[in-house]
Amino acid sequence: MIFIYLDFKTPRPFQNMDSIGSLVILRVLRLFRVLRIFKLSRHSRNMIAFGIALKASLAELLSLGLFLLIDVVVFASALYYAEMDVDKTSFDSIPASCWWAVVTVTTLGYGDMFPHTAIGKILGTLCVFSGILVIAFQMPIMVAKFTWTFMQNTSESPEDE
Numbered sequence: 001m002i003f004i005y006l007d008f009k010t011p012r013p014f015q016n017m018d019s020i021g022s023l024v025i026l027r028v029l030r031l032f033r034v035l036r037i038f039k040l041s042r043h044s045r046n047m048i049a050f051g052i053a054l055k056a057s058l059a060e061l062l063s064l065g066l067f068l069l070i071d072v073v074v075f076a077s078a079l080y081y082a083e084m085d086v087d088k089t090s091f092d093s094i095p096a097s098c099w100w101a102v103v104t105v106t107t108l109g110y111g112d113m114f115p116h117t118a119i120g121k122i123l124g125t126l127c128v129f130s131g132i133l134v135i136a137f138q139m140p141i142m143v144a145k146f147t148w149t150f151m152q153n154t155s156e157s158p159e160d161e
Contacts, residue, residue: 045154046154049150053145053146057145057149060138060141060142060145061142063138064135067134067138071101071105071130072105073101075101075127076095076097076101077094077097079097079115080094080096082119082120083116083120086116090114091115104127104131105127105131105134106135107128107131
């Protein structure tokens with residue numbers, strides 16, 4: 001999904017919508033030029049092996065994403081209801097709490113939002129441990145599959161060029 005920011009405060013030389021729409025289309029097309037760098041992967045055996053390994057581990061990556069999504073939704077909902085009655089809380093809605101849950105489950109911890117109640121702090125601790133466990137249980141499986149696939153694809157004899 002591509003987000004495009006339009007500044008309506010500064011005057012534009014073209015005020016009708018057709019010219020602005022065409023400028024947006026041109027900017028999006030210019031963005032696609034950046035994707036040409038992926039064409040270089042055809043010439044690197046390591047990049048080809050990485051792509052094959054990524055494709056072979058797709059099921060594990062999807063299950064990791066699903067487990068993390070479940071963690072985020074469960075802990076965001078629980079924290080919203082735990083912090084609902086606190087004045088001046090950052091957790092005004094479940095989607096706002098989802099940001100906190102994503103940051104906490106992935107153990108980034110920006111510090112922009114934090115729970116104020118004791119129950120919220122306990123939920124935060126459980127959220128961190130849950131995120132660590134979900135990631136820790138999935139990583140050895142993916143690393144083993146990446147290693148096996150990478151070794152299979154790089155150990156083949158190079159073709160005559």
